[in-house]
Amino acid sequence: MTDTFQSSSPIYSQLADRINRKILRGELQPGDKLPSVREMAIQSNVNPNTVQRTYRELEGMNIVETKRGQGTFVTENQEILTEMRERLKEEEISQFVKGMYDMGYADEEIEVGLNKFLQEKKGDSEQ
Amino acid sequence: MIELNQVTKKYMGKVALRDVDLQLTKGKIVGLVGPNGSGKSTTLKLIAGLIHPTKGHITVNGVEVDHRIASQVSYLSELDEYYGFYNVGQTIDFYASQFPDFNKEKAEEIRAFMKLDPNAKLKHLSKGNRGRLKIVLTLAREVPVILMDEPLSGLDPMVRDSIVKGLISYIDLENQVVLITTHEIKEIEFILDEFIAIKDGEIIGHHNVEQLRTEQNMSIVEWMTNSYQ
Amino acid sequence: MNAWLSLTKKELRLGTTPFIIPIIAFFLLVALVAYIGSRFDFASEAVAILSFTVIGIQVFYLAYYLLFSLGAEKRKMHLWLHNPISGSALLLAKVAAALISMALTFMITAVTLAVAIGMAENIPFEISWSTMAQVGMLGGLHLFLVAISFAAWFLFLWMVFLLLNRTFGTFISFVFTFIFFITATGAYGWFTESAIYDALTMWGAINIEVFVTEVFMSMDLPVGEFTAQAGPLTIYFGQYFFEAVVTLILFFAAAWMLDRKVEV
Incomplete structure (x- = not known):
């Protein structure tokens, strides 16, 4: 089995997440056709009902649209994709920050640490 | 679609199932989980009409069941017995002749997907391939109820994977309900809509898998670890 | 009806062994009896007596055949019973297969008897x-x-x-x-x-x-x-x-x- 899912959150949302990330990385381009529900289910070894729900959720967020009789496509609306990009960034940052808080770091420490990390990384790639 | 009403099953005075109430509707893949000897197989055989309740009633689509409910139920046994004089193709043909709803093209498709040689003698089939053949025979029927008793047990990971993929590919979820027993939940956890946990002949939980994750942040395995101590 | 006929065909396949064994045994006995009988110039008569006895035993043929067939099915009950047709039709398919086998066996033994009688010279009556x-x-x-x-x-x-x-x-x-x-x-x-x-x-x-x-x-x-x-x-x-x-x-x-x- 190629894919596994975390047990703490619903599979449909984890699957939606994966699709979103694929879009961000450019593996799925605006206007690209997503696999059919059945194909997606087979690819990821999940229940077709789950995939159905994932597509419904993405559709609700206007990230994909279903064209009658043709299938489900990634939206070509750049505004929505930019918005999603922003939203996922914020989600990830808030996760990170929450983790830092849990370990008892203060805001300045986080800021300094993050800047330093990014600087060093930049330095690494420049050499 | 499937309804068990206060069903008790005793074997020689020993209780295998006690006062079970259960309702299953179509469009779902349901796992029946629990340790060996907890009453999983008994439940499936009861629904298939192959054994009879000591008390209570079982109906499928409103019909009180006996073995003739096979017209509405496709049952995969955990046993590995077939007619040894047939080969794979002949076994499929025989099934096709016995069940009017048997879709031969679909059977052919699943057989090819499972990479089964139609000319292979059943006597000489490996355990894995017999497991695959069972899937072909069970899923090729266009039938409202599919019952599968331990379809993965004792098979190696490759076979299990092909069986899980076969399940996802060939179940007609709009019209069918699938009830699968297993004691290896991990393999099929992601393809279940619901699971029913059974312990010492009693149902101790019936949950929607996604709901359990949303509300209690738990997978089936975690839920079971908590509930079966 | 088609389902039932296919089932009957399966029963015939399942019953190949109980069908063949008695026939082989019969021919072996015929050969043996004819051989021993020929020493006393009594071969045809001996075969006739044997055939007659074997025909008589066939009152138990169906029960014997069904015993074998149902015995083989005992380990596959979930397979045999998982069928939309009624118990009587399930049993009737076995009975039909048994009757076909019995008819063939009966014909073989009856023809042997007739031939043996035809060849016999020592029959005390016309x-x-x-x-x-x-x-x-x-x-x-x-x-x-x-x-x-x-x-x-x-x-x-x-x-x-x-x-x-x-x-x-x-x-x-x-x-x-x-x-x-x-x-x-x-x-x-x-x-x-x-x-x-x-x-x-x-x-x-x-x-x-x-x-x-x-x-x-x-x-x-x-x-x-x-x-x-x-x-x-x-x-x-x-x-x-x-x-x-x-x-x-x-x-x-x-x-x-x-x-x-x-x-x-």
């Missing part, structure tokens, strides 16, 4: 072919009727055995079924002696005296002695009817048990 055909037909018919009645008894007992086998081990179930069988046949035997049985069955008299006389004459045997011993030569249609009813009751009782009581 018998015309037409009489022989008549006797053969009548005998064959009764052979099949009795075999069918035995088959119904067997199916009934097998279901009783399967029910007992849910609770007890195979051996104890067999013993109980056997005791049940002895008791049932004992009771049935007692019943056939009773006045009620006579009242139920002694109607529709058919006189077979003419026929018997003809047969005995053609064999050059003293008819008078036989009739004196056997009493008036009358058979009753009522008896056949009664046996048929009992057979049907046993069969449908077996089918009912299979549908409602037997478990895999």
Whole structure:
């Protein structure tokens, strides 16, 4: 089995997440056709009902649209994709920050640490 | 679609199932989980009409069941017995002749997907391939109820994977309900809509898998670890 | 109907072994008897006697065949019973396969008998072919009727055995079924002696005296002695009817048990 899912959150949302990330990385381009529900289910070894729900959720967020009789496509609306990009960034940052808080770091420490990390990384790639 | 009403099953005075109430509707893949000897197989055989309740009633689509409910139920046994004089193709043909709803093209498709040689003698089939053949025979029927008793047990990971993929590919979820027993939940956890946990002949939980994750942040395995101590 | 025919075909496949074995055994016996008989210049006669005996034994053929067939199915009950058709149709497919096998076996043995009689020189009586055909037909018919009645008894007992086998081990179930069988046949035997049985069955008299006389004459045997011993030569249609009813009751009782009581 190629894919596994975390047990703490619903599979449909984890699957939606994966699709979103694929879009961000450019593996799925605006206007690209997503696999059919059945194909997606087979690819990821999940229940077709789950995939159905994932597509419904993405559709609700206007990230994909279903064209009658043709299938489900990634939206070509750049505004929505930019918005999603922003939203996922914020989600990830808030996760990170929450983790830092849990370990008892203060805001300045986080800021300094993050800047330093990014600087060093930049330095690494420049050499 | 499937309804068990206060069903008790005793074997020689020993209780295998006690006062079970259960309702299953179509469009779902349901796992029946629990340790060996907890009453999983008994439940499936009861629904298939192959054994009879000591008390209570079982109906499928409103019909009180006996073995003739096979017209509405496709049952995969955990046993590995077939007619040894047939080969794979002949076994499929025989099934096709016995069940009017048997879709031969679909059977052919699943057989090819499972990479089964139609000319292979059943006597000489490996355990894995017999497991695959069972899937072909069970899923090729266009039938409202599919019952599968331990379809993965004792098979190696490759076979299990092909069986899980076969399940996802060939179940007609709009019209069918699938009830699968297993004691290896991990393999099929992601393809279940619901699971029913059974312990010492009693149902101790019936949950929607996604709901359990949303509300209690738990997978089936975690839920079971908590509930079966 | 098509489903049932396919099922019957499967039953024939399943019954290949119990079909072949008796035929091979018969031919081996024929060869053996002919060989030993030829030393005494008695080969055809010996084969005729053997064939005649083997034909007689065939009253048990259906029960034997069904024993094998149901025995093979015992390990596959979930497979056999997982079928939309009724228990009676399931059983009837087996009976049909058994009857086909019996008909073929009967033909083989009957032809052997006829050939042996034709070749025999030491038969102490003359018998015309037409009489022989008549006797053969009548005998064959009764052979099949009795075999069918035995088959119904067997199916009934097998279901009783399967029910007992849910609770007890195979051996104890067999013993109980056997005791049940002895008791049932004992009771049935007692019943056939009773006045009620006579009242139920002694109607529709058919006189077979003419026929018997003809047969005995053609064999050059003293008819008078036989009739004196056997009493008036009358058979009753009522008896056949009664046996048929009992057979049907046993069969449908077996089918009912299979549908409602037997478990895999």
